[in-house]
Amino acid sequence: PGPLSFAAVDLGASSGRVMVGTVGPGTLELREAHRFPNRPVRAAGTLYWDVLGLYRGVLDGLRAAGRAAPKGRLASVGIDSWAVDYGLLDASGALLGNPVHYRDGRTGGAAERAAAVMPPEELYAATGLQHQPFNTLHQLTAARGTPALSAARRLLLIPDLIAYWLTGEPGTELTNASTTQLVDPRTGDWARDVADAFGVDLSLFPPLRRPGDPAGELLDEVLEEIGLAGPVPVTAVGSHDTASAVAGVPADGGRAFAYIATGTWSLAGVELDAPVLTEESRRANFTNELGVDGTVRYLRNIMGLWLLQECLRAWEADGLRPDLGTLLREAAKAPALRSVVDAGDPGFLAPGRMPERVAEACRRTGQPVPRDPGETVRCVLDSLALAHRRAVADAQRLSGREVEVVHVVGGGVHNELLCQLTADACGLPVVAGPAEAAAFGNVLVQARAAGAVRGDLAALRSLLRAAQPLRHHEPMGDREAWRRAEAVICA
Numbered sequence: 001p002g003p004l005s006f007a008a009v010d011l012g013a014s015s016g017r018v019m020v021g022t023v024g025p026g027t028l029e030l031r032e033a034h035r036f037p038n039r040p041v042r043a044a045g046t047l048y049w050d051v052l053g054l055y056r057g058v059l060d061g062l063r064a065a066g067r068a069a070p071k072g073r074l075a076s077v078g079i080d081s082w083a084v085d086y087g088l089l090d091a092s093g094a095l096l097g098n099p100v101h102y103r104d105g106r107t108g109g110a111a112e113r114a115a116a117v118m119p120p121e122e123l124y125a126a127t128g129l130q131h132q133p134f135n136t137l138h139q140l141t142a143a144r145g146t147p148a149l150s151a152a153r154r155l156l157l158i159p160d161l162i163a164y165w166l167t168g169e170p171g172t173e174l175t176n177a178s179t180t181q182l183v184d185p186r187t188g189d190w191a192r193d194v195a196d197a198f199g200v201d202l203s204l205f206p207p208l209r210r211p212g213d214p215a216g217e218l219l220d221e222v223l224e225e226i227g228l229a230g231p232v233p234v235t236a237v238g239s240h241d242t243a244s245a246v247a248g249v250p251a252d253g254g255r256a257f258a259y260i261a262t263g264t265w266s267l268a269g270v271e272l273d274a275p276v277l278t279e280e281s282r283r284a285n286f287t288n289e290l291g292v293d294g295t296v297r298y299l300r301n302i303m304g305l306w307l308l309q310e311c312l313r314a315w316e317a318d319g320l321r322p323d324l325g326t327l328l329r330e331a332a333k334a335p336a337l338r339s340v341v342d343a344g345d346p347g348f349l350a351p352g353r354m355p356e357r358v359a360e361a362c363r364r365t366g367q368p369v370p371r372d373p374g375e376t377v378r379c380v381l382d383s384l385a386l387a388h389r390r391a392v393a394d395a396q397r398l399s400g401r402e403v404e405v406v407h408v409v410g411g412g413v414h415n416e417l418l419c420q421l422t423a424d425a426c427g428l429p430v431v432a433g434p435a436e437a438a439a440f441g442n443v444l445v446q447a448r449a450a451g452a453v454r455g456d457l458a459a460l461r462s463l464l465r466a467a468q469p470l471r472h473h474e475p476m477g478d479r480e481a482w483r484r485a486e487a488v489i490c491a
């Protein structure tokens with residue numbers, strides 16, 4: 001049989017895209033069919049996702065994907081997005097309000113409230129999940145007693161919600177479910193004791209499905225809207241974007257690797273066969289999220305390019321018309337490691353006033369304050385590289401797995417300065433690419449389910465190495481300077 005085409009829907013916090021992957025013996029190609037912005041909206045004091053706008057982008061993208069695919073045939077569709085957030089449906093299947101954005105303030109004080117229900121040690125031992133105020137568990141606790149949650153008969157995580165609208169079939173994909181803090185990473189099943197203790201009704205979640213499982217077929221009304229002939233199956237993929245991105249790491253089976261999935265967040269860690277549930281791991285705020293093929297994504301969340309995106313947004317609002325290329329050139333020339341902030345600090349989670357918040361953090365820690373946007377960008381990139389260094393080192397120490405190379409994938413691949421600084425900070429070679437790792441991981445899981453490729457994750461990854469040009473960064477510069485900067489953050 002000739003190559004098959006697959007549509008990968010990949011929704012990120014700042015943009016969504018639909019990519020077409022063409023896969024066959026000796027072929028793996030990925031093309032962008034459609035890209036659209038994801039702009040959250042604040043209304044009446046709450047920060048929401050514009051989920052219908054996103055769904056329209058998905059439909060436009062699937063129409064474009066059908067046109068881009070040879071003979072207009074899509075062998076299947078897979079959907080991934082950011083984690084933790086959800087839509088609620090009433091008994092008739094209608095959406096009960098817009099999904100709330102994980103950066104909304106409603107989960108303020110979540111750690112304290114949760115600790116009153118279950119000691120954090122016990123919660124970690126049961127779920128292996130890092131504490132983040134936005135974990136679905138905390139969102140559900142914050143929403144307890146609201147009319148929407150009381151009327152809800154079903155809860156669908158964002159990619160599952162999109163899949164439901166496309167197919168009419170509800171399901172809960174496991175890699176994303178593992179970010180709810182309601183799953184036991186040892187069994188890959190619900191952590192029922194946790195749900196009971198927090199009063200979460202697990203029957204709201206449709207049955208679990210795993211990457212590669214069938215997830216229905218596009219409805220007739222959808223086929224008509226996007227101008228395709230059926231049947232077009234939907235296949236469950238690593239529906240958490242980070243799970244698909246880690247599946248899309250072009251690792252070479254022989255070399256132990258750490259990965260950093262960069263985008264709005266940097267997710268930095270290692271891939272394991274089993275979770276690390278030690279108290280030391282909890283204190284280091286490492287998470288055990290589930291990956292494709294029963295793997296564990298042992299990683300830490302770092303604020304990521306969000307810091308830069310929010311600086312750009314603030315400068316734009318001030319009428320500065322910032323140009324990213326120019327700013328990055330200025331940042332490259334700015335003095336290295338003049339000041340650093342803790343890019344893991346939850347204080348950077350909420351939107352707004354980012355240049356000021358970065359400056360405040362420098363002042364608070366007795367460091368020089370950046371004098372212009374170029375220096376602010378340098379401070380942000382140095383700080384991200386430093387956080388990458390700490391996460392890669394901690395992941396190795398806590399898991400007992402040493403690595404020889406760091407793979408940087410995701411949008412941050414385009415930022416060469418960040419990739420080089422990451423190599424310098426980690427003292428390890430960095431292999432950068434692909435930027436669209438999540439879409440690659442999404443496509444490969446579909447392609448395997450359809451029989452277009454075979455093998456385990458290592459075999460899928462070997463196809464990736466040939467598919468994309470990768471950039472190599474060797475560590476350079478002053479190792480001691482990174483150690484001193486780390487001491488500033490850890491003080």
Ligand code: LFR
Pocket residue numbers: 012013081082083084085102240241242263264265267301
């Ligand atoms: C990255 C990501 C992270 C998750 C955060 C919030 O896009 O999915 O893995 O912690 O978004 O959902």
